[in-house]
Amino acid sequence: MTGFDLSVGAARTALAPLGLDLADDEALHRHAVAVWCQLVEPGDSAAGRVVASLGPVEALARLVAGAPFAELTAREDSDARKRWMPRLSARAVSDTLRIAAARGVQLVTRHDPVWPQQLDDLGPHAPMCLWVRGDTAALARLDPSVAIVGARAASGYGDLVARELAAELAGHGIPIVSGGAYGIDGAAHRAALSADGLTVALLAGGAERAYPAGHTQLIDHIAATGVVASEVPCGSAPTKWRFLQRNRMIAALTTATVVVEAGWRSGSLNTAGHAADLGRALGAVPGPITSPGSAGTHRLIREYGGAACVTSADDVRELLGLSASWPAGGPGPRGDDAVRADPGVRTAPAARSVPAAGAGAAARTDDTTRVRDALSTRVGRDADDVARRAGMAVDEVRALLGLLRLEGSVLIGADGWRLPSAHR
């Protein structure tokens, strides 16, 4: 197999059973990307390396033909195929494309001129593509932009601050990116919309359905004037793993991340950790030390190399490297001290380490998270089914299920593996 060579013609032949649109090279390319989205879970770096090196068409053809990937070690190659092959299904791809077409979800690949190139800072973990509802051209206008994120259970104070920051920034031409969730995210999106600004919701599940369902109207509203996007194909459920990976994309897509309110172990600290890892500016809004909702933001300010203490929209502009009057004087050059309002101001030092609740912890717990995401409390599933849903190799999944069973965190019954009822 090492001598495998693939012309585009041979690729078409190899891919024909997948039912891809072979009308032209462009269509073939796009549909190959769609297939890759289906095969991998977000952040799969083996897929990222293979597709970056070979392009999606040849990489897919080699996969289908069983030809090895020079980009991977033999072990990686073998593991990757075990993860990917169980998900290779012409039916799944056509379902995804059918839903996307029906719901107006467009596929944007890195070959598109509107592709937000800052996502490529994620390297092999970058998304294969984005599934987008709304104005795809707006994706090219997110530099600068700011992520405003925080707790779902926001306090009145957090809600007020998120609205004020988002309205002031969006109203002056700075796009607001968030996760579409209840609490801080929703407050930021709504205020940006009210200010007639651009706002982008990045979802952890398929872009065709609102999550949470209670935000259906808000997310439709965002799609009508801005962008609703996801890296997972239509029909995908938002799992815990996908939330964590969606957070990394919020951090990568934006110039700065501002956490408005967060508990001590809030998920938004995960987004903050990704922003710090990526060298993006990071800010956190202080609040009363008597409020649990500010414990996480104070933690970000105090620890981990120091998030900037954000108290106003001007502080956020400064974090973005813009002068306080932006855009009246035009965007200031990043890192140009001359445009700062106050030359004595300390800027956030480059973060040196990652929150415990951040990417490091995510990396350690990722396989367990993905296996648990693939299980249900209601129905039992066999290991093959769990592996396919998790995007993992079935032998890895079996090993993990065995460990989790010893811990009591998964159960095995006549109908297969399941989660215990949610009383823990």
Place this chain on the structure above:
Amino acid sequence: MTGFDLSVGAARTALAPLGLDLADDEALHRHAVAVWCQLVEPGDSAAGRVVASLGPVEALARLVAGAPFAELTAREDSDARKRWMPRLSARAVSDTLRIAAARGVQLVTRHDPVWPQQLDDLGPHAPMCLWVRGDTAALARLDPSVAIVGARAASGYGDLVARELAAELAGHGIPIVSGGAYGIDGAAHRAALSADGLTVALLAGGAERAYPAGHTQLIDHIAATGVVASEVPCGSAPTKWRFLQRNRMIAALTTATVVVEAGWRSGSLNTAGHAADLGRALGAVPGPITSPGSAGTHRLIREYGGAACVTSADDVRELLGLSASWPAGGPGPRGDDAVRADPGVRTAPAARSVPAAGAGAAARTDDTTRVRDALSTRVGRDADDVARRAGMAVDEVRALLGLLRLEGSVLIGADGWRLPSAHR
């Protein structure tokens, strides 16, 4: 005069007209210090250098005899004498000592074993002595100690936080130092007393009288179990200059300064600036960004090299270099990472610059402040009187009065110089 040489005998002769207690060398030394206190305003570095070099007795004898000071340039020497000589009055010293004796105010000099040596970090600006009501021995137990300071117009939140921090720290053996003012200062003192802890009030005026008068009972209570101290002699009014210099002493006396609540231009930022200048640990308590009372603390966290974001008594212990359980495990060695509760925690970087409202600004405006302090809205004063009250040379005072008159910030009338009425 350059050949002037002074034996102790000659000093006694020279000083006899001042009515000093010449009973023994110790008494002579202490009374000479008391005279120096009378001659200089706080922070007079020429006096600091002369007294450090010659001792208070010989320095005073040289001054009285008109002998030049080798420690000063000819210009400094001339300027200093113009400041000091108009205040040389046997009557003033005896008045001070009489009030002190009557009100139980004790003189503590740097020769006393209880002298808090950390004050010597102020170099030539260090106080000559302390006038103390209460337990002088407690002065030797202020390492570690923490200054808890902040706005007079404290919010309910600031008051609560000051009380909780002070009670928790004082109740565990960490002395609380503050300025005896309304608001945060008073809350910190009261909570320390309630917790049966040691608390120290440093006053800007004479230690024999409470300032503000509304805190007479509180300050008496502090003196009964702790310390009330001032570097200015009994009978001295608290002027703006003396407040600024008192703030430097709060910073120098303590291991860390924590600002609980402060407006954007609060005087407690001056204390913070001194703490940073002295390399002392500096912390600030965050609060709602919607509260003007937290604008100054957020400013300290964001700017000027970064005050630590303090959210709990444990954060303060960490700032002091103590483990969270101190004193149960004994005081932790300063700067020893092993005793920190969380090895990932970032400590406040050494401050590199000073708040605009801090020591730098104070240095620029000091002479103006002192001249204005020496004026009244009610009665006119001639330039000599103003110079004596300000502790400045009369020609300097004349020049400044001329400038201030052009600005309209002082007035001249038939009875001399005065301040305009307080409607500005």
